[in-house]
Amino acid sequence: MIKKNFADKFKKLFGLYNSPDDEFFEELTDSLIEGDISAKIAMQVEDELRAVCKKEKLQSEEAVLDALYKIIFPFVKAETLEPEENKVSIYLVLGVNGVGKTTSIAKMANYYKQKLNMPIVMAAGDTFRAAAIEQLKYHGEKTGIRVVAHKHGGDPGAVIFDAGDAIAAGGNGLVLADTAGRLHNKENLVRELQKIDRIAKSKASEGCYKKILVLDSTTGQNGFRQAEVFHQAVGIDAVFLAKYDSTAKGGVAITVGKELGLPIVFIGTGEKYENINLFSPETYVKEFIGKK
Numbered sequence: 001m002i003k004k005n006f007a008d009k010f011k012k013l014f015g016l017y018n019s020p021d022d023e024f025f026e027e028l029t030d031s032l033i034e035g036d037i038s039a040k041i042a043m044q045v046e047d048e049l050r051a052v053c054k055k056e057k058l059q060s061e062e063a064v065l066d067a068l069y070k071i072i073f074p075f076v077k078a079e080t081l082e083p084e085e086n087k088v089s090i091y092l093v094l095g096v097n098g099v100g101k102t103t104s105i106a107k108m109a110n111y112y113k114q115k116l117n118m119p120i121v122m123a124a125g126d127t128f129r130a131a132a133i134e135q136l137k138y139h140g141e142k143t144g145i146r147v148v149a150h151k152h153g154g155d156p157g158a159v160i161f162d163a164g165d166a167i168a169a170g171g172n173g174l175v176l177a178d179t180a181g182r183l184h185n186k187e188n189l190v191r192e193l194q195k196i197d198r199i200a201k202s203k204a205s206e207g208c209y210k211k212i213l214v215l216d217s218t219t220g221q222n223g224f225r226q227a228e229v230f231h232q233a234v235g236i237d238a239v240f241l242a243k244y245d246s247t248a249k250g251g252v253a254i255t256v257g258k259e260l261g262l263p264i265v266f267i268g269t270g271e272k273y274e275n276i277n278l279f280s281p282e283t284y285v286k287e288f289i290g291k292k
């Protein structure tokens with residue numbers, strides 16, 4: 001895992017100023033923003049940290065880091081998703097092009113396959129790009145997981161409908177559904193997602209339909225805007241934080257947690273199937289700020 005930028009900066013800043021003074025706090029805020037925390041939250045963190053340091057007369061690096069941890073930790077939310085036995089679960093996987101949706105679907109399918117003894121189907125709902133269907137089929141072959149696919153250009157709702165039927169026939173199992181993420185035309189995207197949303201919901205057992213947004217940890221502040229768009233369009237249940245291994249920043253989990261109340265379910269830590277981890281807010285915040 002790459003060492004996080006903010007953690008490094010904090011150490012350097014503390015070395016430079018040796019105690020939490022005005023300049024220290026100002027630079028701390030800049031460093032939080034550079035770590036992909038939104039400006040609004042960074043300023044709130046600064047204000048709270050200033051107040052605590054003053055009130056409790058905190059001076060040492062360790063004490064300030066502890067205070068920072070206590071401020072940021074409640075912003076970050078985690079959730080575990082686990083398909084129930086004898087229910088039809090559908091996890092719709094959303095996100096813009098290239099964030100890691102198809103890869104993350106294969107990882108989740110492989111994860112649940114090893115963990116649970118139930119049928120799993122991956123639905124090739126990104127019918128927009130021919131390569132996306134092929135990519136999912138490839139993952140299906142490699143992992144031994146069934147893929148339901150239609151032709152390139154077909155109706156994504158129909159693919160998800162069929163995949164839902166395949167699982168519903170036995171009354172037990174999980175559909176992981178891929179989608180196309182064309183954000184360039186927001187209105188079309190929203191309309192298409194809402195249609196898929198209705199179909200997926202109608203196929204799943206009560207409470208077993210979840211919408212997972214994949215965010216690319218390397219895209220910076222943009223990730224938050226993507227989350228806003230998708231959350232407004234269909235309502236997101238949880239976030240898959242992909243490519244966490246490829247960034248020294250990664251503060252987006254803090255921003256989506258604090259601003260949208262969205263929990264993180266998994267983090268992606270590489271390109272292999274096994275590079276998937278349950279999200280631990282403790283580890284995440286500690287890594288972000290550089291606390292042991």
Ligand SMILES: Nc1nc2c(ncn2[C@@H]2O[C@H](COP(=O)(O)OP(=O)(O)O)[C@@H](O)[C@H]2O)c(=O)[nH]1
Pocket residue numbers: 095096097098099100101102103104242243244245246267268269270271275
């Ligand atoms: N390093 C790294 N690369 C990833 C991760 N997840 C996905 N990728 C890569 O990101 C690229 C885009 O992934 P893809 O699943 O095709 O994205 P999609 O367009 O959203 O379906 C591929 O090259 C993946 O191998 C991850 O957790 N870590």
Ligand SMILES: [Mg+2]
Pocket residue numbers: 101102103126132
């Ligand atoms: Mg894809």
